[in-house]
Amino acid sequence: MRNWWKALAIILLVYTVIAGFLIEVPKQVILYESIRNLYFHVPMWFTMILLFLLSTIQSVKNLSSGSIASDQKAIEYVNTGIIFGALGIITGSIWAKYTWGAWWTNDVKLNGSAITMLIYLAYIILRNSMDDEQKRARISAVYNIFAFVMLIVFIGILPRMTDSLHPGNGGNPGFNNYDLDNKMKLVFYPAVFGWILLGLWIASIRIRISKIKEQIES
Numbered sequence: 001m002r003n004w005w006k007a008l009a010i011i012l013l014v015y016t017v018i019a020g021f022l023i024e025v026p027k028q029v030i031l032y033e034s035i036r037n038l039y040f041h042v043p044m045w046f047t048m049i050l051l052f053l054l055s056t057i058q059s060v061k062n063l064s065s066g067s068i069a070s071d072q073k074a075i076e077y078v079n080t081g082i083i084f085g086a087l088g089i090i091t092g093s094i095w096a097k098y099t100w101g102a103w104w105t106n107d108v109k110l111n112g113s114a115i116t117m118l119i120y121l122a123y124i125i126l127r128n129s130m131d132d133e134q135k136r137a138r139i140s141a142v143y144n145i146f147a148f149v150m151l152i153v154f155i156g157i158l159p160r161m162t163d164s165l166h167p168g169n170g171g172n173p174g175f176n177n178y179d180l181d182n183k184m185k186l187v188f189y190p191a192v193f194g195w196i197l198l199g200l201w202i203a204s205i206r207i208r209i210s211k212i213k214e215q216i217e218s
Helices: 004-022 032-065 068-099 108-128 133-161 185-217
Strands: none
Touching: 004 032, 004 185, 032 068, 032 133, 032 185, 068 108, 068 133, 068 185, 108 133
């Protein structure tokens, strides 16, 4: 029964896919049926942010205790988070094409998301440039904390201070204002939990693989 959350993840995601495409959605100007992407695009970002947060926590643990295990968890959370970040950008680009008329626009949140992904890709490059295990863990941990602060700035703060096309940013109403009949919440919240559980599942597998590789090498 210890793997109950994995079964729950599968159930929630199957429900998300089926209900996401079949349940009636509000007919909003410009958005129309593309509003269904809310069940996929937004949870990708929530999952990415949670994984990066968990990675940052592991980096803090590494700095305080020198634990290599924490360093391994930190990098695998980032690796998994980047996957969901890439999916978030892809689904967002598709959504932008059908609502704003272009695959990419000069939107502060879009640009901030791209910059954030580059910052985390640089984190991986930085790690691969060092051979000494302890030195790599310490320097990577400091950079990882810096990267999460930049994520908050580029994705959470700047879009709220300037004009943005995204709902809930730049003076635009959020989806709570669009979804007057609350039908979308019946799918959206299970979708968020489902994708988050999937992200944690993938990260746990990567962490176990990393431990096995270390045991083989030692």
